[in-house]
Amino acid sequence: MTVRPMVNRDSQFFWDGTQVGELRIQVCNACGAKRFPPGPACQSCEAYDRGFEVASGEGTVFSYVVHRHPPVPGKELPIVIALVDLDEGVRMVGEVVGAGASDGDIAICDRLRVDYNRVDDDLTLPVWRKA
Template sequence: MTLCRDELKVFEGRVAAAGGEGKDPVNEAMIRHWCEAMGDTSPAYRGPEAIAPPTMLQVWTMGGLSGHEGRARAYDELLALLDGAGYTSVVATDCEQEYLRPLRPGDTITFDAVIESVSALKKTKLGSGHFVTTRMDVRAGGELAGTHRFRILKYAPANGEPTVRRQQKARPRPVVNRDNAGFWDGVAEHRLLIQRCTACDMLRFPWLPGCNACGGQEWDTVEASGEGTVYSYVVMHHPPFPAFDPPYAVGLVELAEGVRIISNVVGVPCDRVRIGMAVRLEFLRADEELELPVFRAVEGGAADSGSEA
């Protein structure tokens, strides 16, 4: 079923959430957890004058399992309309953030959201559908601190058995942009490249446009030796997804150089992956167009206890 443009445009500008309140004020504990997970050692996020990492903007608005009160009907009505027209699948496509003032421990967070735009019908490799963009205005103590735009695609899966089979074989493609293109160029040459700040020599991964330790903008690269250990991991059982065959292990691997990377742990049954297990880099030919760095368990490698999710 094809929806006319007017049926969708009427939703633009309507409220998606009103009077939302952050479950917790900005706090040092959550900032510490974020920085540890991201490997961000910037001194700006510690001490009595600490600020929250700007990219945590959305974190303070999340409702957790219990959700938030104040979600407006308009968003649910729009999704129901798209579902009824056959656009029953959904995938998050991207987000954009704008930062207007730093957030500091103790700030109380409120937010409102609107449906900013609903696209005309678009054809994608996944299928035809509509892009829905919401804009959330995030406030600290009543003052606008930033905006968060989140975009999804509501689509009808492409028809035809041959197309479905191709989708089942093809891994999702990484987003390659000017900030990380050098990393993927290295992968194509079977080299795992780590950024190094030329101002303070700090290594960083994943790739970033600036140093998260000193703020330096200049950098070069070092090639990882390929040796590492499993720092943490999960075993994915659900949901099933085309091109993946659960259960499989996803590891946070600490490289010998000290940075960490998320990738698959292979070469051993997923229920035998353990924290502390030694692994070694190799490159997986996912399909005719894509190679990915993965980590193979080293026979006899050390292991501690682990957890499964």
């Protein structure tokens, strides 16, 4: 069993993007402000005119944690979870795969690149790997 994200009309575009290998960021069509996580109204100008852009899929580790307990359904512990500063200027939380949980395996300012974990026909999760 995998913990599934909440998908709604504000985030559907993001999950549609992961299905086709795109990391999509919400953009306000009125003022151009970028936003993650997505929401109904722009936090800069309060417009409801939203679109998206496809991100480069690259970023830098702003912060991270190594999750060792409690267990997470469908995951083998430990899990490295990072707060990633995308090159486009927004932050995103995600799992870092391929990095162990030992000291020195991941560090603040490490460069990361997005990859995709196809869970099933309905869910593809973005994950991060060291660039």
